[in-house]
Amino acid sequence: xxxxxxxxxxxxxxxxxxxxxxxxxxxxxxxxxxxxxxxxxxxxxxxxxxxxxxxxxxxxxxxxxxxxxxxxxxxxxxxxxxxxxxxxxxxxxxxxxxxxxxxxxxxxxxxxxxxxxxxxxxxxxxxxxxxxxxxxxxxxxxxxxxxxxxxxxxxxxxxxxxxxxxxxxxxxxxxxxxxxxxxxxxxxxxxxxxxxxxxxxxxxxxxxxxxxxxxxxxxxxxxxxxxxxxxxxxxxxxxxxxxxxxxxxxxxxxxxxxxxxxxxxxxxxxxxxxxxxxxxxxxxxxxxxxxxxxxxxxxxxxxxxxxxxxxxxxxxxxxxxxxxxxxxxxxxxxxxxxxxxxxxxxxxxxxxxxxxxxxxxxxxxxxxxxxxxx
Numbered sequence: 001x002x003x004x005x006x007x008x009x010x011x012x013x014x015x016x017x018x019x020x021x022x023x024x025x026x027x028x029x030x031x032x033x034x035x036x037x038x039x040x041x042x043x044x045x046x047x048x049x050x051x052x053x054x055x056x057x058x059x060x061x062x063x064x065x066x067x068x069x070x071x072x073x074x075x076x077x078x079x080x081x082x083x084x085x086x087x088x089x090x091x092x093x094x095x096x097x098x099x100x101x102x103x104x105x106x107x108x109x110x111x112x113x114x115x116x117x118x119x120x121x122x123x124x125x126x127x128x129x130x131x132x133x134x135x136x137x138x139x140x141x142x143x144x145x146x147x148x149x150x151x152x153x154x155x156x157x158x159x160x161x162x163x164x165x166x167x168x169x170x171x172x173x174x175x176x177x178x179x180x181x182x183x184x185x186x187x188x189x190x191x192x193x194x195x196x197x198x199x200x201x202x203x204x205x206x207x208x209x210x211x212x213x214x215x216x217x218x219x220x221x222x223x224x225x226x227x228x229x230x231x232x233x234x235x236x237x238x239x240x241x242x243x244x245x246x247x248x249x250x251x252x253x254x255x256x257x258x259x260x261x262x263x264x265x266x267x268x269x270x271x272x273x274x275x276x277x278x279x280x281x282x283x284x285x286x287x288x289x290x291x292x293x294x295x296x297x298x299x300x301x302x303x304x305x306x307x308x309x310x311x312x313x314x315x316x317x318x319x320x321x322x323x324x325x326x327x328x329x330x331x332x333x334x335x336x337x338x339x340x341x342x343x344x345x346x347x348x349x350x351x352x353x354x355x356x357x358x359x360x361x362x363x364x365x366x367x368x369x370x371x372x373x374x
Contacts, residue, residue, distance in 0.1 A: 019133050021130065026336060027045060030088070032336055033060055033334075040041045041335070044351050045351075049066075051285050053271065054235070055278070056275065057272070059273050072265060076264055079242075079272050080094045082272075082273045096243070096264045097243040099243045100232075100245070101131070101243070102241075107196065108249065110255060119139075121167075121168070123143075123174065123344045155189055158190070163195060173314070174310070175310025178213045180213045183215075196226060197225045199228065203234075203312035209311055227246040231271075236281075237275060316351075326349060330369065333368075336367075
């Protein structure tokens with residue numbers, strides 16, 4: 001039952017709340033099966049790892065469940081130590097979040113209020129604009145340049161009100177990366193302005209370009225940089241919500257002041273710590289992704305679609321026919337992909353690289369839709 005809000009509500013709330021667009025996730029399998037009356041739907045919409053979590057993570061989760069009645073250590077020392085060793089930094093340079101998007105919200109909480117500004121690529125992860133508006137600040141959008149982040153235009157948009165700059169590499173939904181030279185030049189030109197650069201590397205482990213920037217090389221720049229990473233993608237722990245940030249200790253200290261206690265739960269801490277040690281699972285995931293990327297790119301291009309070269313675990317393509325029609329028809333056939341209207345790219349579709357079987361099923365169903373349209 002939908003209830004009508006009291007007449008006084010709009011006067012009582014912060015006015016910017018109404019400007020915040022709700023986050024639109026990829027459709028869950030259960031919802032699609034329930035609404036369309038189908039079974040065995042395949043979800044390739046949210047860039048999850050189709051192999052699932054590692055066996056080490058599963059074992060760690062099972063071990064911790066019996067202690068779920070006890071609060072975890074709020075600072076998660078074991079997990080932070082594991083992350084610090086993996087990345088060659090001190091534990092004081094690590095902060096954990098209930099997903100990396102919670103760390104984005106911490107950053108917005110610390111640095112943003114009206115009339116501050118945050119600079120965001122026009123076609124990028126929607127949480128950047130959501131957390132900006134959450135604290136009354138203004139998002140400043142920069143169009144992509146041939147599907148890449150335009151760092152020159154980003155610099156030109158910096159004003160005395162700019163407090164955060166969100167840069168994603170690889171960028172979702174395009175899968176494009178920022179090069180080492182581009183990022184070095186950007187930070188040199190940014191200088192020591194009162195701006196924090198948020199370098200979102202959720203898909204860092206999938207990157208195979210030797211020219212791609214590694215945000216860790218820049219966290220000691222005069223202009224502060226925080227690198228965001230996650231256990232939701234290659235580590236296959238999306239359902240547990242574990243992300244982390246890497247930055248100078250003074251910045252981590254500020255974020256910890258607004259971090260909710262126990263924000264990463266007991267089971268998630270244990271699973272993430274174990275997943276860090278499962279190099280075999282990571283390598284299997286990388287091999288499957290690379291093979292799937294080659295297969296899907298070839299098949300989509302053979303259909304005449306424009307495919308954006310990607311350094312992540314997904315591909316974005318522009319169908320030769322209406323993207324909305326393709327998306328809806330795939331949905332009816334139990335194939336959940338992501339139409340990119342909410343990303344400002346209504347003529348494009350993004351597909352997560354799945355297992356070989358899932359990828360072949362997608363191509364088969366897509367081909368049948370196109371044949372039926374002729």
